[in-house]
Ligand SMILES: CC(C)[C@H](C(=O)O)[C@@H](O)C(=O)O
């Protein structure tokens with residue numbers, strides 16, 4: 001078994017270092033190999049996703065990804081910017097199923113923007129399609145408008161599109177996840193406006209026939225954005241397309257108050273997966289030992305569960321993280337009165353010790 | 356001056372009736388004329404936006420719109436569903452500028468999902484483009500895919516597109532609004548992924564040259580969805596496209612905890628406007644006198660301000676609404692301990708009395 005380690009930019013290297021500590025202490029049989037990605041790869045190889053990094057990712061069973069991005073790359077043309085690395089990995093490896101849990105740990109209820117009773121016990125799984133939709137749909141570009149409100153004017157355009165098999169495969173992932181949880185699935189679309197969404201909805205209804213034990217509900221994206229704020233615990237598993245999923249998964253993660261705690265998994269049809277924390281590269285605090293490594297450490301648990309078939313080890317890591325929280329250890333992002341403030345490495349060491 | 360009154364479905368008729376009471380007590384010189392819209396129009400004329408209703412809207416200086424939609428129309432084909440009326444009015448009247456305030460009234464801080472200190476004093480203005488984007492972009496439909504991940508499969512598609520003049524005119528509306536407020540404008544896009552967004556951003560930067568006194572900030576839509584939850588008061592005026600605006604304006608409205616209090620205005624280039632509450636038709640409570648008429652009453656204030664050039668009357672209405680809140684009157688949606696619970700008509704009457 002091989003794990004590609006891609007620390008990336010900003011706080012990426014320091015949080016990934018702690019996750020690697022955790023993986024190593026488990027003494028399982030796998031090989032770790034590191035490579036540059038994002039801005040760090042651009043600096044060294046003039047490309048955010050060099051061929052060598054992509055080749056390593058392809059050969060690996062799983063990828064541990066830190067974060068990419070830094071203001072200093074903002075002026076680069078789009079195709080060279082750090083985030084292209086993540087889009088390129090998703091596309092090239094066919095990582096169509098993004099699983100993003102939004103969990104509010106009991107110990108961290110106070111860190112949420114929401115009133116405690118609304119988030120205590122929150123546990124949502126967002127299943128976001130990750131290789132289709134308007135993210136990758138062709139054609140796209142700039143041109144002179146030949147119709148619309150201002151024919152003759154310069155315009156830009158993108159194409160939202162989903163084919164039936166693309167929708168079906170993500171629907172199966174979502175229904176199966178729902179089956180293992182509370183058997184309630186909410187599909188989010190904008191079928192009152194978009195053809196793609198109506199097709200999405202029709203296809204979900206078709207796949208639902210294979211999962212009669214799961215309750216399927218449809219919700220418009222604007223309403224979902226509202227209900228997440230108003231009654232987040234009314235959701236269990238939520239499935240949606242790439243664009244709406246981008247927005248709603250970040251909204252849901254933020255509701256928990258501890259995005260520094262949230263891992264994510266992006267899987268293809270052979271369970272090869274990319275694992276990355278839900279938060280970003282936070283260049284403003286990089287290199288200062290302030291970053292919370294727990295999301296990345298929890299990524300290793302998801303990796304062991306989904307790609308490396310080591311459920312027991314996954315649970316050990318999750319239990320160890322619970323233990324350090326219960327001990328009262330907190331990085332600055334989740335620190336509150338009466339708890340013990342620790343840095344990135346101390347937090348990683350505490351998890352290792354708990355293991 | 357002529358006002359078209361389109362009550363619509365669900366709670367629409369009862370909330371609009373209260374707003375009409377308020378308009379009438381002002382004894383200003385304008386004519387009110389009512390027409391059916393949405394499901395109510397479908398029932399009578401087999402179309403949610405009959406020719407006669409559209410003609411009335413065209414001839415009017417302003418439109419007072421209640422709400423449309425009811426589950427019983429869910430099975431109709433899309434072009435006949437109630438919400439097509441609102442899309443048709445926007446398109447036919449060229450109502451490209453949607454102004455959606457998200458204000459948290461001091462008296463209602465407790466109704467928010469958010470901790471009080473995060474929303475007390477919240478006052479955001481969302482400027483949403485309303486006649487372009489993927490809502491109306493052609494081509495759209497279903498077809499057999501000729502490329503993409505599954506060539507040969509059935510697929511659906513929509514086109515996101517914006518031309519330079521479409522972006523420029525909404526940008527001017529937003530910069531001018533920002534100039535009258537705190538001179539800070541946040542433009543929301545997804546320029547790291549979408550061509551349309553990069554063009555949006557470039558065009559905003561161009562228009563910004565005419566407003567050197569306003570500070571322009573760009574933010575990705577996923578980050579905006581997060582920051583609205585985390586630090587809503589960090590926003591003042593926010594401008595975005597039709598699709599992102601749909602999601603973010605509903606998220607922001609919900610954060611205030613009192614969507615039943617929030618009016619909206621949709622204007623064209625001759626200041627003709629459609630005014631509707633930010634909430635929906637709530638068929639579950641229709642006809643029971645439970646609905647909050649204040650959003651619709653506040654719509655009449657926006658109407659007087661933007662389309663009828665009666666600023667003094669607009670301010671009188673807003674002051675009257677403040678007064679009934681201070682008196683402790685509350686419809687069920689905003690009711691809390693220690694306040695007086697009233698019904699739809701009682702609330703309307705109280706505003707009339709305060710005037
Ligand atoms: C960096 C960006 C392209 C990416 C996305 O939009 O998918 C990110 O926001 C995410 O959600 O992983």
Ligand SMILES: CC(C)[C@H](C(=O)O)[C@@H](O)C(=O)O
Nearest residue numbers: 192193222438439441442601
């Ligand atoms: C009813 C629907 C078509 C409409 C929209 O998406 O614009 C509504 O959600 C709104 O925001 O006014």
